[in-house]
Amino acid sequence: MQEEVTTEQRILEAAEDVFMHEGFAGARMQQIADKAGINKAMLHYYFRSKDKLFELILQYKMRQFLPQITAALRDDSLTFFDKLDRFIMAYLGMLRKNTRLPLFIISAINRNPELMASFNLKVGREIAEMMQQEIKKGHISPVHPQQFVLTLIGMCIFPFLARPIFRSVFELSNDDYDHLIAERHLHVMQYARAILKTARE
Amino acid sequence: MQEEVTTEQRILEAAEDVFMHEGFAGARMQQIADKAGINKAMLHYYFRSKDKLFELILQYKMRQFLPQITAALRDDSLTFFDKLDRFIMAYLGMLRKNTRLPLFIISAINRNPELMASFNLKVGREIAEMMQQEIKKGHISPVHPQQFVLTLIGMCIFPFLARPIFRSVFELSNDDYDHLIAERHLHVMQYARAILKTARE
DNA sequence: GTCTATACGGTGATAGAC
DNA sequence: GTCTATCACCGTATAGAC
Numbered sequence: 001m002q003e004e005v006t007t008e009q010r011i012l013e014a015a016e017d018v019f020m021h022e023g024f025a026g027a028r029m030q031q032i033a034d035k036a037g038i039n040k041a042m043l044h045y046y047f048r049s050k051d052k053l054f055e056l057i058l059q060y061k062m063r064q065f066l067p068q069i070t071a072a073l074r075d076d077s078l079t080f081f082d083k084l085d086r087f088i089m090a091y092l093g094m095l096r097k098n099t100r101l102p103l104f105i106i107s108a109i110n111r112n113p114e115l116m117a118s119f120n121l122k123v124g125r126e127i128a129e130m131m132q133q134e135i136k137k138g139h140i141s142p143v144h145p146q147q148f149v150l151t152l153i154g155m156c157i158f159p160f161l162a163r164p165i166f167r168s169v170f171e172l173s174n175d176d177y178d179h180l181i182a183e184r185h186l187h188v189m190q191y192a193r194a195i196l197k198t199a200r201e
Numbered sequence: 202m203q204e205e206v207t208t209e210q211r212i213l214e215a216a217e218d219v220f221m222h223e224g225f226a227g228a229r230m231q232q233i234a235d236k237a238g239i240n241k242a243m244l245h246y247y248f249r250s251k252d253k254l255f256e257l258i259l260q261y262k263m264r265q266f267l268p269q270i271t272a273a274l275r276d277d278s279l280t281f282f283d284k285l286d287r288f289i290m291a292y293l294g295m296l297r298k299n300t301r302l303p304l305f306i307i308s309a310i311n312r313n314p315e316l317m318a319s320f321n322l323k324v325g326r327e328i329a330e331m332m333q334q335e336i337k338k339g340h341i342s343p344v345h346p347q348q349f350v351l352t353l354i355g356m357c358i359f360p361f362l363a364r365p366i367f368r369s370v371f372e373l374s375n376d377d378y379d380h381l382i383a384e385r386h387l388h389v390m391q392y393a394r395a396i397l398k399t400a401r402e
Numbered sequence: 403g404t405c406t407a408t409a410c411g412g413t414g415a416t417a418g419a420c
Numbered sequence: 421g422t423c424t425a426t427c428a429c430c431g432t433a434t435a436g437a438c
Contacts, residue, residue, distance in 0.1 A: 007403080026226035026312070029432065042404070044433055103311055106362050110304055111227070113365035124370040146371055146381060147388040150363070151356050158355030161307050161362065164314035169325040170347055180347060187348040194395045208421080230414060243422070245415060 010036045140196040211237045341397040356389045
């Protein structure tokens with residue numbers, strides 16, 4: 001039960017910050033060392049290389065947000081649409097607290113797709129499987145599950161990727177765009193319903 | 202009327218290739234020089250610095266695809282929904298020929314938002330304005346234009362950003378995923394219609 | 403564990419001969 | 421225009437004293 005924050009922890013926090021802002025190629029070990037208040041030698045003492053450190057941060061960030069998101073889908077007392085709403089709320093809420101996460105993860109995986117091997121992102125498959133059941137029951141229209149999941153996740157994530165572009169296109173201030181994002185869940189929920197309930201109910 | 206390709210052109214093509222694959226921070230001037238069949242000194246002779254060269258490539262790529270896309274919206278003989286369909290077809294068709302473009306541009310603008318200043322991406326605003334007119338006329342339901350445009354563009358772009366992630370999640374081969382993308386326009390058109398025609402017609 | 407010092411290669415960029 | 425040689429600097433990584 002130590003009172004002070006360990007050096008290892010300070011390094012991890014600094015590395016998270018730098019990697020999230022600069023990406024892997026743009027990040028500098030010197031910058032991480034400075035932010036952690038130590039010298040570069042210590043980085044290599046605690047974490048052998050830049051690659052290892054980056055992989056740790058990536059795994060940490062991926063596993064950090066997954067539980068909150070998937071929890072929404074596991075409550076079997078809820079209807080499919082209620083689960084969907086909870087999922088959208090949880091997802092967008094998490095993203096609003098981690099606005100740089102999407103570009104960080106997408107860049108990392110595109111740079112080195114093998115990194116996906118260590119993750120088991122079943123949340124997408126879970127939604128797709130739920131949809132197939134709901135389609136069988138006739139609760140929703142027969143939408144292509146994978147295409148819909150791609151759309152659903154994209155509706156949540158894309159605003160965080162395209163922020164500077166859309167701010168410029170629509171000439172929005174930072175506050176304006178924050179407001180757009182704060183209301184995003186209402187629109188995503190509505191759009192998802194519209195897609196799934198086409199010519200039904 | 203020169204018969205041979207100029208050195209400048211060879212450099213630009215090499216730079217485009219390297220920057221598109223590696224991003225700015227990951228790209229190496231040496232790699233560009235090698236690919237162009239010249240040495241590093243020539244790069245600086247033709248284009249003063251890495252920054253200038255990158256900016257040129259970014260501008261070239263942004264301006265290259267815009268005309269094809271916007272053309273779809275300009276044909277006033279078409280109805281709004283037909284324009285939308287053409288836009289989706291043109292956009293997805295262009296992306297299938299430039300699969301790395303989305304991550305390239307999004308990374309570039311997120312790294313340096315000031316770069317947006319040199320572009321006038323009115324296509325988003327044009328769609329939003331068309332929507333407002335259609336809403337007034339009662340042709341579509343009163344959807345928030347900016348939220349919808351964000352969704353529409355995201356539905357087109359996101360599959361190209363999330364390719365390695367979704368391939369892993371759904372355990373798809375490269376061919377499987379290509380097939381998903383080849384059919385994407387049908388689903389996007391259908392989803393857009395569902396959103397815009399909620400409880401109407 | 404923490405530091406200083408340093409190795410070694412690669413970086414973008416420039417000078418100057420041809 | 422094109423090349424070689426070289427610059428000053430920074431990158432990651434390591435060795436060794438304390």
